[in-house]
Amino acid sequence: xxxxxxxxxxxxxxxxxxxxxxxxxxxxxxxxxxxxxxxxxxxxxxxxxxxxxxxxxxxxxxxxxxxxxxxxxxxxxxxxxxxxxxxxxxxxxxxxxxxxxxxxxxxxxxxxxxxxxxxxxxxxxxxxxxxxxxxxxxxxxxxxxxxxxxxxxxxxxxxxxxxxxxxxxxxxxxxxxxxxxxxxxxxxxxxxxxxxxxxxxxxxxxxxxxxxxxxxxxxxxxxxxxxxxxxxxxxxxxxxxxxxxxxxxxxxxxxxxxxxxxxxxxxxxxxxxxxxxxxxxxxxxxxxxxxxxxxxxxxxxxxxxxxxxxxxxxxxxxxxxxxxx
Amino acid sequence: xxxxxxxxxxxxxxxxxxxxxxxxxxxxxxxxxxxxxxxxxxxxxxxxxxxxxxxxxxxxxxxxxxxxxxxxxxxxxxxxxxxxxxxxxxxxxxxxxxxxxxxxxxxxxxxxxxxxxxxxxxxxxxxxxxxxxxxxxxxxxxxxxxxxxxxxxxxxxxxxxxxxxxxxxxxxxxxxxxxxxxxxxxxxxxxxxxxxxxxxxxxxxxxxxxxxxxxxxxxxxxxxxxxxxxxxxxxxxxxxxxxxxxxxxxxxxxxxxxxxxxxxxxxxxxxxxxxxxxxxxxxxxxxxxxxxxxxxxxxxxxxxxxxxxxxxxxxxxxxxxxxxx
Numbered sequence: 001x002x003x004x005x006x007x008x009x010x011x012x013x014x015x016x017x018x019x020x021x022x023x024x025x026x027x028x029x030x031x032x033x034x035x036x037x038x039x040x041x042x043x044x045x046x047x048x049x050x051x052x053x054x055x056x057x058x059x060x061x062x063x064x065x066x067x068x069x070x071x072x073x074x075x076x077x078x079x080x081x082x083x084x085x086x087x088x089x090x091x092x093x094x095x096x097x098x099x100x101x102x103x104x105x106x107x108x109x110x111x112x113x114x115x116x117x118x119x120x121x122x123x124x125x126x127x128x129x130x131x132x133x134x135x136x137x138x139x140x141x142x143x144x145x146x147x148x149x150x151x152x153x154x155x156x157x158x159x160x161x162x163x164x165x166x167x168x169x170x171x172x173x174x175x176x177x178x179x180x181x182x183x184x185x186x187x188x189x190x191x192x193x194x195x196x197x198x199x200x201x202x203x204x205x206x207x208x209x210x211x212x213x214x215x216x217x218x219x220x221x222x223x224x225x226x227x228x229x230x231x232x233x234x235x236x237x238x239x240x241x242x243x244x245x246x247x248x249x250x251x252x253x254x255x256x257x258x259x260x261x262x263x264x265x266x267x268x269x270x271x272x273x274x275x276x277x278x279x280x281x282x283x284x285x286x287x288x289x290x291x292x293x294x295x296x297x298x299x300x301x302x303x304x305x306x307x308x309x310x311x312x313x314x315x316x317x318x319x320x321x322x323x324x325x
Numbered sequence: 326x327x328x329x330x331x332x333x334x335x336x337x338x339x340x341x342x343x344x345x346x347x348x349x350x351x352x353x354x355x356x357x358x359x360x361x362x363x364x365x366x367x368x369x370x371x372x373x374x375x376x377x378x379x380x381x382x383x384x385x386x387x388x389x390x391x392x393x394x395x396x397x398x399x400x401x402x403x404x405x406x407x408x409x410x411x412x413x414x415x416x417x418x419x420x421x422x423x424x425x426x427x428x429x430x431x432x433x434x435x436x437x438x439x440x441x442x443x444x445x446x447x448x449x450x451x452x453x454x455x456x457x458x459x460x461x462x463x464x465x466x467x468x469x470x471x472x473x474x475x476x477x478x479x480x481x482x483x484x485x486x487x488x489x490x491x492x493x494x495x496x497x498x499x500x501x502x503x504x505x506x507x508x509x510x511x512x513x514x515x516x517x518x519x520x521x522x523x524x525x526x527x528x529x530x531x532x533x534x535x536x537x538x539x540x541x542x543x544x545x546x547x548x549x550x551x552x553x554x555x556x557x558x559x560x561x562x563x564x565x566x567x568x569x570x571x572x573x574x575x576x577x578x579x580x581x582x583x584x585x586x587x588x589x590x591x592x593x594x595x596x597x598x599x600x601x602x603x604x605x606x607x608x609x610x611x612x613x614x615x616x617x618x619x620x621x622x623x624x625x626x627x628x629x630x631x632x633x634x635x636x637x638x639x640x641x642x643x644x645x646x647x648x649x650x
Contacts (some may be wrong), residue, residue, distance in 0.1 A: 003451075004419030014423075016447070018430055019437070019444040035412065035445035041366070044446065045461050047414040051453040087360065089372040089459055094329030101328065105343050119344040120360035121369065123459075126328075128376040130453065134414055136461040176422065283596050 020047070033078040033147070033221060034139070042139040044075040047089075050130035060178050061100050063202045065107025065134070071223070072137040074276045078221035082142035082191045082215040083115055088122035089134035096131075104133075141250035145209070145280070150218035150237035150296045154281040158291035161251040161257075162226055163265060166272025168194075168201030168260050180256045187262050204276040212280055215288035217218045219280040225273040231301060231315035233279065242302045242310070243294030270303075271316040329456035341543040358403040358472070358546060359464070368465040369400040372414075375455035385503050388527040389434025389458070396548070397462040398440045399531035399601045403546035405538040406466035408440055413447035414459035418423050421456075429458075440531070470534070470605070474504040474619045475543035479606040482615035484532045486576040486591060487551055488583075491597025493526030494517075495586050514585055518578045537605055540613035544605040556626060556640035558604065567627045567635070570617030595628075596641040 004171035047066070048054055054064055069086065076083040087246055088108065092101065112119060118138075171194055174183065184191040209219065219260050220233045226248070234241050248269050258265040282288050294304075302310045359369035372391070373379055379389055391579050394411065413433065417426065437444055442462070447493040496519055500510065504523050509516040534544065545558045551573070559566050583590040606621055607613050619629075629636045 001423045002419065003417065003421050003423060014427070015430055015447075017448070018427075018434060035410070035449050043412060043461070043463065044411070045370075045412045045414055047450060047457065047459055049416055049450065049452050052451055062333075085360070087368060087370045087461065089370055091372055091377070092328065092375055094327065096328050098326045098328060098383070101340075102343075105340055123371050124340070125372060125374065127374050128455065130455075132372065132374065132416075132457050134370070134372055134448075134459050136412065137367070138368065138463075152364070217621055226450055231391070240484060265573050278473065 011172065015224055016032070032074040034081065035190075036079070036141070036144045036146075039143055040077055040144070041138050042079050042081045042144060043136065044072055045134065045136040046072050046075070046116060047132065049132050052175040056131065058172050058176070058178060058318045060180070060204055061104040062110070066111045066203050068133050068135050068317060069115065069117070070106055070113035070204045070206050070268040070276065072135045073117075074204075074221040074223065076139035077195050077206050078219050078278060079139075079141055080143065080145035080209050080216065080219060081139040083117055083139040085120045085122060085138040085139055085178065086117050087136045089132075090122070091125045091127040091132040092115060093127050093129060093131070106108060109266035110220070114249075131251040144211075145213060145216050147218050147220050147233045150239050150281040151298050152239055152298050153284055154217055154296040155284055155292045156241060156243060156294045156296060157212070157280050157282060157292055158228070158249065159278045159290050160224070160275070161249045162275050162277065163250055163252065163272045164197050164254050164267045165204060165274040166198040166201075167195035167254045167257050167261070167263070167265075167274070168199070168252035169274070170263060171197055171257060172201060173247055174261070177229045186243040188197065189257060192202060193256050196251070196253050197257055204274065206276055207278050209278055212278065212288045212290055215282040216280040217282060219278060222275040222277045222279050225271040225315050225316065226279065227270045229279055229305035234296075234301065237296070240297040240299040240301060242297050244306060245289070246306050249291045270313075299302040334627060357398040361404065361469045361471070363468070365465050365467055365469070367401055367404050367406045367458070367466055367469060368461065369397055370459065370461040371397050371400070372457065372459040374457050380573050381456065383497050383501070383503060384503070384527055387432035387435070390429040391436045391528050393458050393460050394433055394436035394440065394442070395529050395531050395601065398436075398442075399529075399548065400461055401459070401464035402474075402531050402534050403540065403603060404464070405468065405470035405534050405544060406464040408442055408462050408464040410445045410463040411437065411442045412445060412461045416450045416457040418452050418454060418456070419427040428506040461577075463594045470541050470544040470547050472543050472558045473562035475558060475564050476619050477564055477623050477634040478609060479542055479614060479621040480561035480609055480617045481568060481619045481621060482537070482607060482613060482617055483547070483551070483565060483574065483602050484537065484615050485600070485602040486523055486574045486579065487600050487602065488575055488594035488597045489522050489579050490523040490577045490581050490599040490601070491526075491528060492586070492588070492590075492595045493522035493524070494593065494599070495588060496522055496582060497526060499586070514582060518581050521576070521578050522582055526599060528531040529599065531601055532578050532603050534603055537603065537613045537615055540607040540611040542607060544603060547600040547602045547604050548598060548640065550596040552595045552602065552638050553640040554604055558606070559621070559626065562621070565622040565624040566619060567622050567629060569629045571631050572616070572618045576618045595638070604612065
């Protein structure tokens with residue numbers, strides 16, 4: 001069977017079953033935002049490929065460097081952790097200009113300062129045609145927050161607006177070139193509508209779990225979309241979920257821009273991906289200071305529409321190797 | 326300037342100067358086989374790209390999985406460390422057969438058992454055309470052995486024959502298809518000459534530093550070739566080196582096969598790369614049980630030929646972005 005028929009989730013399941021985690025020093029292995037190692041060490045890794053994860057006609061090398069770090073920091077934050085050491089891998093074709101690499105590392109450096117990380121190593125090599133970057137981030141958490149702690153009755157929270165990044169990507173595809181945030185674009189849409197959406201897509205900032213960490217029973221970062229990431233959390237916790245369409249937070253900019261683009265803002269919010277907001281659950285008595293969008297149930301994945309009708313939802317969002325419908 | 330004109334070493338230097346390691350918790354940052362983190366934690370990462378680092382017409386997925394792990398273990402061993410946790414990144418095109426991935430992970434599993442590692446996480450994604458794999462390995466060392474501790478007067482040691490892997494690669498290019506070690510090939514060269522060379526290239530085994538670690542003042546693994554890797558060690562230690570051509574250990578298989586191929590066995594041994602033997606230095610009074618090939622000097626990189634003539638040598642070997650001569 002080809003991977004395009006099998007899908008990413010079932011591939012991951014097959015790999016996971018081949019490598020049972022027996023070591024006493026591994027607390028959480030494959031299947032969470034980051035692995036938890038003895039005694040409170042977290043580690044996560046991400047690879048980004050040109051032509052799959054990014055398009056160098058649409059993202060500047062500075063933005064790419066910044067985004068690569070943010071995406072990894074988000075995984076450590078999603079474990080309630082403090083990111084600390086980062087290693088980079090980068091492969092570029094020999095024709096790449098030195099200045100391009102310098103700007104990429106300037107973006108890395110800006111993010112490293114923002115998140116207070118140390119770059120401790122990596123691997124530079126040549127590629128045949130496309131650029132590949134990877135990062136491995138180590139962090140610490142005294143009490144790691146996994147995906148498996150959600151209990152029926154817990155409330156479901158998100159930390160910010162959803163769909164901005166996906167909407168920003170759709171705008172960027174129309175603009176069809178790199179965007180610099182200090183150079184407003186002329187467009188029928190106002191710059192102050194477009195800019196936050198483009199920025200959320202091109203230079204996302206990971207959300208520090210600080211104030212939510214105490215209340216959270218389970219946590220994941222929204223990298224592939226609310227529906228699929230909530231499904232992942234529920235599978236690991238062996239629970240269901242009910243969310244309310246009317247409570248999903250969306251920005252005015254996203255509503256304006258999605259109307260302009262002729263896109264459904266709800267679809268962007270629930271299946272768009274790359275928001276890098278945190279999704280977490282907390283007991284009903286807690287007030288964690290985030291946006292409550294629903295509650296954990298015994299089983300089933302349901303969305304309640306504005307008329308009170310309940311419908312099951314599928315884990316839609318970004319999946320590698322998933323057949324396009 | 327394009328990277329193909331700049332070369333890998335100067336690119337690494339530029340990156341290193343952009344990221345001064347200020348943190349008190351980072352003992353060794355960029356520029357060694359692995360980074361040393363608080364208190365005795367080691368971490369290393371490596372990326373391998375189809376068409377650059379491997380050719381799927383010549384290596385089986387099982388061998389590739391095994392080799393990816395060995396290459397990373399070699400970096401931890403080269404710090405005098407004990408490898409422990411591994412994370413994998415893999416990107417493959419959607420047309421890839423599920424069975425291919427399973428065999429790749431069977432190779433990973435064989436290596437993980439050999440080196441007693443735990444696979445704790447990773448990242449699976451799709452690629453446009455070529456396969457990309459990466460690994461990050463964490464390990465521990467109470468007394469990490471870096472590249473910077475060599476002193477004038479120290480002896481220079483290697484742990485085994487050099488050039489077998491490079492010779493194996495040249496054989497493989499002639500064979501021009503995948504090789505299975507339980508299926509001897511018909512060839513003018515005997516299978517028991519070819520097999521160890523092919524195996525050293527396709528399924529290298531990292532050398533455990535156990536018995537050498539106590540004596541070693543500096544250590545590196547031979548991944549890119551003796552000349553370039555010894556130069557790296559000497560730069561970090563701010564010393565020179567003198568090695569003796571007659572003492573460089575080469576196998577009889579390699580001598581036979583290189584004669585058959587019309588290649589210079591000495592060039593294969595000093596500039597071939599991918600041997601994954603350890604290169605280390607130790608004070609003259611020590612007897613570390615490895616092969617002494619020369620000594621550390623104040624400065625200069627010299628090779629002494631069979632007639633006693635000294636000649637400087639250049640850091641030849643595998644460098645990404647280096648112009649071919």
